[in-house]
Amino acid sequence: MAKATISALASLAILVALPVLAEEHRQLGPHVHGQGTLDIAVEGNKIEMELVAPGMDIVGFEHVATNDAQKAAVENAKAKLADVLNVFKLPAAANCKTETANVESRKETHQPGEKDDDDKPGEPEHSEFHATYTITCESPENVTGMETAYFTDFSGGQLLNVNVTTSKGQTQAQMTREKPTLDLTGVM
Numbered sequence: 001m002a003k004a005t006i007s008a009l010a011s012l013a014i015l016v017a018l019p020v021l022a023e024e025h026r027q028l029g030p031h032v033h034g035q036g037t038l039d040i041a042v043e044g045n046k047i048e049m050e051l052v053a054p055g056m057d058i059v060g061f062e063h064v065a066t067n068d069a070q071k072a073a074v075e076n077a078k079a080k081l082a083d084v085l086n087v088f089k090l091p092a093a094a095n096c097k098t099e100t101a102n103v104e105s106r107k108e109t110h111q112p113g114e115k116d117d118d119d120k121p122g123e124p125e126h127s128e129f130h131a132t133y134t135i136t137c138e139s140p141e142n143v144t145g146m147e148t149a150y151f152t153d154f155s156g157g158q159l160l161n162v163n164v165t166t167s168k169g170q171t172q173a174q175m176t177r178e179k180p181t182l183d184l185t186g187v188m
């Protein structure tokens with residue numbers, strides 16, 4: 001019994017501490033409203049990409065879609081994101097095509113021990129869009145850059161932190177609403 005009480009007290013302490021942790025996480029962690037991440041991995045003629053973006057950036061809300069307009073907004077966003085080569089345009093000379101595209105909307109991973117049924121009404125929720133893509137290019141050497149329609153498609157997006165991994169190594173870059181392009185000269 002004593003053990004159970006201590007455990008309950010520990011849980012209480014964690015719950016009390018959580019709002020502070022959540023706030024820090026929002027400022028320092030990967031999920032900052034306005035900012036998404038795009039990981040690009042190139043191997044031979046195959047390009048794998050992974051996009052993680054706050055729901056706020058993509059549809060303007062992060063709670064579960066409850067009415068028809070919100071549900072339609074989520075489905076519309078998923079369809080846009082699935083059309084990857086229209087969101088992230090590669091040079092025509094590279095002759096790229098989409099092999100796979102998977103898009104889902106999910107709640108941001110919670111801290112261990114935090115349960116959904118502990119959520120209090122009115123507390124801010126976070127959710128993200130997560131997309132993974134496989135693209136093949138006939139002439140990957142012609143992938144010298146990328147231009148994105150992400151910021152015109154999704155009005156909440158301000159910034160994408162981009163990580164590019166190739167056989168030559170890793171590079172980091174950013175695409176922004178002001179500069180929606182990525183220079184990949186010499187990277188492939």
Ligand SMILES: [Zn+2]
Nearest residue numbers: 054062126127
């Ligand atoms: Zn959020």
